[in-house]
Amino acid sequence: MLKAINAVGEGVAGYLREMGRMFLLLLNTIRWSLYPPFRFDLLFQQMERVGVKSILVVVLTGAFTGMVMGLQTFYATRKFGAETMVGVTVALAMTRELGPVLTSIMVTGRAGSAMAAEIGTMRVTEQIDALFAMAVNPIKYLIVPRVMASIVVVPILTIIADFVGIVGGYFVGVIILRINAGAYVANMEKYVDLDDIYNGLIKAAVFGLILSLVGCYKGFTTTGGAEGVGKATTQSVVLAAVTILMADYILTAVMF
Amino acid sequence: MIEIKGLHKTFGEQKVLDGVALQIDKGRTTVILGGSGVGKSVLLKHIIGLLRPDRGEIRIEGLDITRLEGKDLNEMRKKFGMLFQEAALFDSMTVGANVAFPLREHTKLKEKEIKEIVAQKLEQVGLEGLEEKMPAELSGGMKRRVGLARALSLDPEIVLVDEPTSGLDPVMAEAIEELIIETQRRLGETFVVITHDIHTAFHIGHKIAMLHDGRIVEEGSPKAFRRSSNPVVQAFLARGEEKEV
Numbered sequence: 001m002l003k004a005i006n007a008v009g010e011g012v013a014g015y016l017r018e019m020g021r022m023f024l025l026l027l028n029t030i031r032w033s034l035y036p037p038f039r040f041d042l043l044f045q046q047m048e049r050v051g052v053k054s055i056l057v058v059v060l061t062g063a064f065t066g067m068v069m070g071l072q073t074f075y076a077t078r079k080f081g082a083e084t085m086v087g088v089t090v091a092l093a094m095t096r097e098l099g100p101v102l103t104s105i106m107v108t109g110r111a112g113s114a115m116a117a118e119i120g121t122m123r124v125t126e127q128i129d130a131l132f133a134m135a136v137n138p139i140k141y142l143i144v145p146r147v148m149a150s151i152v153v154v155p156i157l158t159i160i161a162d163f164v165g166i167v168g169g170y171f172v173g174v175i176i177l178r179i180n181a182g183a184y185v186a187n188m189e190k191y192v193d194l195d196d197i198y199n200g201l202i203k204a205a206v207f208g209l210i211l212s213l214v215g216c217y218k219g220f221t222t223t224g225g226a227e228g229v230g231k232a233t234t235q236s237v238v239l240a241a242v243t244i245l246m247a248d249y250i251l252t253a254v255m256f
Numbered sequence: 257m258i259e260i261k262g263l264h265k266t267f268g269e270q271k272v273l274d275g276v277a278l279q280i281d282k283g284r285t286t287v288i289l290g291g292s293g294v295g296k297s298v299l300l301k302h303i304i305g306l307l308r309p310d311r312g313e314i315r316i317e318g319l320d321i322t323r324l325e326g327k328d329l330n331e332m333r334k335k336f337g338m339l340f341q342e343a344a345l346f347d348s349m350t351v352g353a354n355v356a357f358p359l360r361e362h363t364k365l366k367e368k369e370i371k372e373i374v375a376q377k378l379e380q381v382g383l384e385g386l387e388e389k390m391p392a393e394l395s396g397g398m399k400r401r402v403g404l405a406r407a408l409s410l411d412p413e414i415v416l417v418d419e420p421t422s423g424l425d426p427v428m429a430e431a432i433e434e435l436i437i438e439t440q441r442r443l444g445e446t447f448v449v450i451t452h453d454i455h456t457a458f459h460i461g462h463k464i465a466m467l468h469d470g471r472i473v474e475e476g477s478p479k480a481f482r483r484s485s486n487p488v489v490q491a492f493l494a495r496g497e498e499k500e501v
């Protein structure tokens with residue numbers, strides 16, 4: 001029992017230590033992003049990689065989440081005859097919560113893990129040292145473009161997920177379950193604010209920052225050859241997902 | 257001139273450098289010989305400031321690189337070209353982009369001029385026309401030669417070379433040695449070459465130093481080095497000559 005408590009304590013301490021180091025990396029990243037030259041070529045390259053890689057999986061996730069939400073809320077609201085509220089519920093859940101969270105978790109799996117693997121490989125094969133040796137700062141060259149690209153691209157992907165999810169909910173609610181279309185849309189327009197969407201997008205930007213920073217950090221601190229790269233990659237996904245969910249709670253408590 | 261004094265480096269429990277002292281003359285080729293795992297690569301990484309010593313200093317034109325930070329360190333590093341032991345090519349870039357990398361980052365040359373320099377450097381290492389290949393498609397020896405081309409692309413003042421000829425056939429090894437000799441002479445660059453190949457050492461070195469047990473146990477001109485009475489050096493020479501017969 002004591003052992004178990006000890007292990008948990010050590011786990012928490014380790015997590016906090018990692019957060020501290022990541023915060024330092026964040027400060028460094030911000031510092032390097034302010035100095036010219038600004039590498040738009042690298043930024044666009046990363047935006048394309050993060051965005052294009054993730055778009056299909058984001059569309060699929062958004063569509064099925066919206067559809068399942070439609071189905072579930074239909075069963076729940078039918079009991080007291082409020083089926084026309086299905087659209088609002090789906091739209092609010094998507095824009096405030098599910099859109100940003102699921103999108104960023106998917107992008108973590110697709111792009112965040114790839115960042116850890118790629119930078120980790122560069123670390124263990126001395127490519128990072130080679131950058132230093134050629135007087136090119138790896139934080140500026142590798143990390144700044146990835147973090148900036150993620151902060152921009154994850155919200156864009158979230159808009160797509162929101163939209164597809166709402167369409168999916170409409171499809172299930174109106175087309176399959178035959179809820180009155182006029183009331184469905186009218187309620188949605190009445191109860192969904194632009195603020196709901198904005199706040200969701202702010203969340204998405206923060207999550208984009210988290211997943212890229214974690215991926216880059218895990219890659220940058222990789223040791224131990226190919227095995228180490230594998231470890232860093234898995235750890236980056238777990239660490240990013242947990243941190244995103246924690247940040248989600250905090251942001252929700254602050255914003256809504 | 258590069259002046260190394262009292263350099264100490266320990267990794268955890270393991271003492272790797274234990275008071276290295278060495279003078280590297282400007283515009284000459286200095287070869288560092290030593291057995292496997294004695295710390296040759298570690299020493300080279302200290303010279304370009306990739307590793308920090310526990311104690312000691314490395315003065316390059318009077319400036320101690322072990323104390324430099326940020327911008328000053330970067331300015332210093334721009335004087336260097338380095339070939340890593342495993343080449344350390346950027347595997348997301350083509351061979352051509354690898355060799356062009358220092359030129360694109362640190363010069364304002366036009367794309368056409370860069371292309372010309374890259375083609376010329378690749379030709380010098382016997383890899384003409386391989387610009388569009390990816391590093392993963394190359395053999396170990398080819399990678400190392402691309403790494404050398406990249407190290408030389410800016411015509412740096414100081415070139416650090418870690419094992420340029422290991423893994424190459426004798427003819428190619430000879431060609432790379434000739435390239436180093438010729439480049440060094442033509443541009444008056446300072447070369448620091450690491451090798452455990454006696455033959456390479458005597459072929460290209462103006463000065464040969466032997467790293468053993470964390471220290472430079474012998475240094476001197478090739479002639480003087482050959483006559484050394486140090487038993488480690490003698491053992492190394494004897495093994496080397498045997499291999500040649």
Ligand SMILES: Nc1ncnc2c1ncn2[C@@H]1O[C@H](COP(=O)(O)OP(=O)(O)OP(=O)(O)O)[C@@H](O)[C@H]1O
Nearest residue numbers: 267272290291292293294295296297298299341452
């Ligand atoms: N970053 C590091 N962390 C811990 N130990 C290291 C590190 N770099 C090198 N070492 C250790 O230092 C010692 C010397 O390593 P180094 O790579 O300099 O050897 P070397 O002389 O270049 O050998 P080789 O001829 O095989 O390349 C080795 O025992 C190695 O394990």
Ligand SMILES: [Mg+2]
Nearest residue numbers: 296297298341
């Ligand atoms: Mg070595």
